Amino acid sequence: xxxxxxxxxxxxxxxxxxxxxxxxxxxxxxxxxxxxxxxxxxxxxxxxxxxxxxxxxxxxxxxxxxxxxxxxxxxxxxxxxxxxxxxxxxxxxxxxxxxxxxxxxxxxxxxxxxxxxxxxxxxxxxxxxxxxxxxxxxxxxxxxxxxxxxxxxxxxxxxx
Numbered sequence: 001x002x003x004x005x006x007x008x009x010x011x012x013x014x015x016x017x018x019x020x021x022x023x024x025x026x027x028x029x030x031x032x033x034x035x036x037x038x039x040x041x042x043x044x045x046x047x048x049x050x051x052x053x054x055x056x057x058x059x060x061x062x063x064x065x066x067x068x069x070x071x072x073x074x075x076x077x078x079x080x081x082x083x084x085x086x087x088x089x090x091x092x093x094x095x096x097x098x099x100x101x102x103x104x105x106x107x108x109x110x111x112x113x114x115x116x117x118x119x120x121x122x123x124x125x126x127x128x129x130x131x132x133x134x135x136x137x138x139x140x141x142x143x144x145x146x147x148x149x150x151x152x153x154x155x156x157x158x159x160x
Contacts, residue, residue, distance in 0.1 A: 021118060028110050032103065037062075039107055041070050042100055045080060050093045052085060079103065 004012070025036040034042075040060055045051060051059075057067045071094065074080040079100040085091035096104075119127060 017118075021114075024114055024118075025111075028114050029107060032106055032110070034103070034107070037070055038074060041067070041074060042079065042096070042104055043107070045094045045096055046100070046104055049095055052088075052091045052093055053082075054091070056094060074100075 022036055025039070029036060029039050037060075041056065044056055044059055048055075048059075053067060053071065054064060057064045060067065071080060071082070075082065077099075078097055081095050081097055082092040083095055085093050122130075
């Protein structure tokens with residue numbers, strides 16, 4: 001049997017933690033009549049009001065068509081609205097409606113409680129270091145993706 005190097009063990013563990021956090025979040029918000037995905041949309045729009053749908057899809061790492069369905073439901077529930085982008089008539093910008101605030105106010109402590117449980121036993125200094133390490137890993141991955149994307153584009157030009 002092969003012994004996994006720490007980097008590979010970390011990758012498997014990180015994936016497990018992320019998957020389990022998603023499951024826990026879905027269970028936690030169900031009593032509020034929400035899904036984790038809807039909560040994520042509302043939370044991002046609250047933090048970055050006026051986002052384009054394409055920007056939000058990138059931030060949430062979901063397909064635009066999936067996001068469109070989520071936004072449709074949130075608009076139908078009068079929690080979110082699309083407004084035309086003054087600089088791009090094809091684009092829509094997203095804004096919270098007043099009815100979203102009480103829901104977000106209910107979701108805030110749920111998120112705090114969930115993360116307090118997830119981070120139980122980890123002191124603030126260790127958590128800050130972990131955040132720093134994960135941020136660096138995310139930046140490394142972005143750079144790797146950009147390099148591969150530009151290399152692929154160059155390869156496509158050569159074969160065109």
